[in-house]
Amino acid sequence: MFAAGIWAFCTALELASADLPTQMLAITLEYPAMAVIPVAWLLFALEYIGRDDLLTPKNIGLLCIIPAVTTILVATNELHYLFYTTVTDMMFFGLSYHVVTYGPAFWIHAAYSYLLIGITLLLILQRFLFSSTVYRRQVTVILVATLIPLIMNLILVFRVGSVGLIDPTPVALLLSGALILIGMVRFQLLDITPIANEQILENMRDGVIVVDIQGRIISVNPPGARFLGIPGNKVIGLSVSENLQESALECIRVAGLAGDREERRETEQVINGLHRYFEMRCIPIRSRNTSNKGRMILVRDITEAKQTQNALSEARKKINLLSGFTRHDILNQITALLLHIDIAKESVPDPGVQEWLQKQEAAVLTIQHQIEFTRDYEELGINAPEWLSLHEIVSGIRPVLEARKISLDCTLEDIEVFSDPLMKRVFAILADNTIRHAETATLVRIRSEREGEHLNLVYEDNGKGIPAAEKTRIFDRGVGMHAGLGLFLAHEILGVTGITIHECGKPGEGACFSLQVPHGQFRIRE
Incomplete structure (x- = not known):
């Protein structure tokens, strides 16, 4: 804007002058501003689109x-007349104006200036095409602010009409400055500016590898190049199949067959002689007509997390081993205690003693059941969550139900759920709950239904149902028969991956358990 102000001042001086020498002096004074404005526009565009890495003193x-x-x-x-070959004076409406004939140096200057403005327009237009709504409004302001002085200057240079006698470019530049000011107030121009995608990729800690449909690497950021073990300037065009391990290639192959679904794999790579662990996410790249354009591979170094996980897993194994020995010894002592209680019941016929012994036996059996429960609970969360087929899980409870003459009606789609491997125990617990508490039940239905972005898995029987007062308590520890640990365990297993369970049946019409699976933790196989 400072250069535009100088240009406008000198143009005003030129118009106010009555003699040719003063007019030419004004032109001489205004040309440094005129010549530097295209450069300034380009620098502004580079700064706005986030390519300030190019704004080095050398390039400027x-x-x-x-x-x-x-x-x-x-x-x-x-001295040379290379810029203006001739300069003549003419009168227009009683005012004196100079008329110049452009020389070769002028056309070099004009071509260079228009080239810089053209590059600026291309950069801004590219940002417009790949920007969100907020940035598009900003870019529109910049485009209009660039085009107005460009068009006015073209009119002057090519002398379109009488405007060719008076330079309108300074006024147009001041108008552009006003537009920029409006953009700053209305659209937060220069306050919120985009960052170039290249800079984002360069500064990511995760590796990004982009592969085309032929399996060639077409883009990679520095962490991705380190993962491949090849310098970034040499990796472009190489076949990905020759530079990745088999587990990673399998991830890419599966992603290509999985529609829009991303695939994840863990892989181990030797880098600089050290074993490193990586999580790979392979995402298909689709065009607007959904055709496959390639794949984007995201690589995250999980070595520290893996080492911590392995250390915790090893410690947990040792703790579980110790608790297993302890549990085995306690159960042996309980078995001996129950044996002595049976002997005492046979030896002492006194009714009072018999009643006392029965209470002792019930207490010991409760202890036994709780000790056995710890065996199931200690397995919770040991293994990482995985994709589990609901059809396979449900098929495991069918024989149990049919053995009690309870039919199973399963209308589930081919659904997979991302859950703790103990998920199969949840349906076994629900089936056991039906067998133990719904003595009149003859049918179990299992179905699925969508609720917004969530998936509800519904398990219901036609037994006597659960009283309304018990619905919120049945998942608490110690509530119900046999120490009340079954539904409590089911609730804990599901909670590992954020799946919730609640009872929604009507008393007298059967129990109904609804398992809500969050978005992203289920998928329907086609």
Whole structure:
């Protein structure tokens, strides 16, 4: 804007002057501003789109060479006439105006200036095409602010009509400045600016590898190049199948067959002689007509997390081993205690003693059941969650139900759920709950239904149902028969991966358990 102000001032001086020498002096003074404005527009565009890495003193100096030469040639034009070959004076509506004939140096300056403005327009237009709504409004302001002075200057240079006698470009630049100011107020221009995708990729800690449909690497950021073990400037065009391990290639192959679904794999790679663990996510890249354009591979170094996980797993194994020995010893003592209680019941016929022994036996059996429960509970969360087929899980409870003459009606789609491997125990617990508590039940239905972005898995029987007062308590530890640990365990297993369970049946019409699976933790196989 400072250069535009100088240009406007000198143009006003030129118009106010009555003699040709003063007019030419004004032109000489305004040309440094005229020559530097295209450079300034380009620098502004590069800064706005986030390519400030190109704004080095060396590059700025190179861009200013032609403007500097132009300024010198204009100031010394009378010595060589390379910029203006002739300068004549003419009268228009009683006012004196100069008319120049452009020389070769002028056209070099004009071509260079228009080239810089054209590059600026291309950069801004590219940002417009790949920007969100907020940035598009900003970019529109910049595009209009760039086009207005460009069009006015073209009218002057090619002398379209009478406008060719008076330079309208300074006024157009001031109008552009006003538009920029409006953009700053209305659309937060220069306050919120986009960052170039290249810079984002370069500064990511995760590796990004982009592969085309032929399996060739077409883009990679520095962490991705380190993962491949090849310098970034040499990896472009190489076949991905020759630079990845089999587990990673399987991830890519599956992603290509999985529609829009991403695939994840863990792989081990030797880098600089050290074993590193990586999580790979392979995402298909689709065009607007859904055709496959390639794949994007995201690589995350999980070595520290894996080492911590392995250390915790090893510690847990040792703890479980110790608790297993302890549990085995306690159960042996309980078995001996129950044996002595049976002997005492046979030896002492006294009713009072018999009642006392029965209470002791019930207490010991409760302890036994709780000790056995710890065996199931200690397995919770040991193994990482995985994709489990509901059809396979449900098929496991069918024989149990049919053995009690309870039919199973399963209308589930081919659904997989991302859950703790103990998920199969949940349906076994629900089936056991039906067998133990719904003595009149003859049918179990299992179905699925969508609720917004969630998936509800519904298990219901036609037994006597659960009283309303018990619905919120049945998942608490110690509530119900046999120490009340079954539904409590089911609730804990599901909670590992954020799946919730609640009872929604009507008393007298049967129990109904609804398992809500969050978005992203289920998928329907086609």
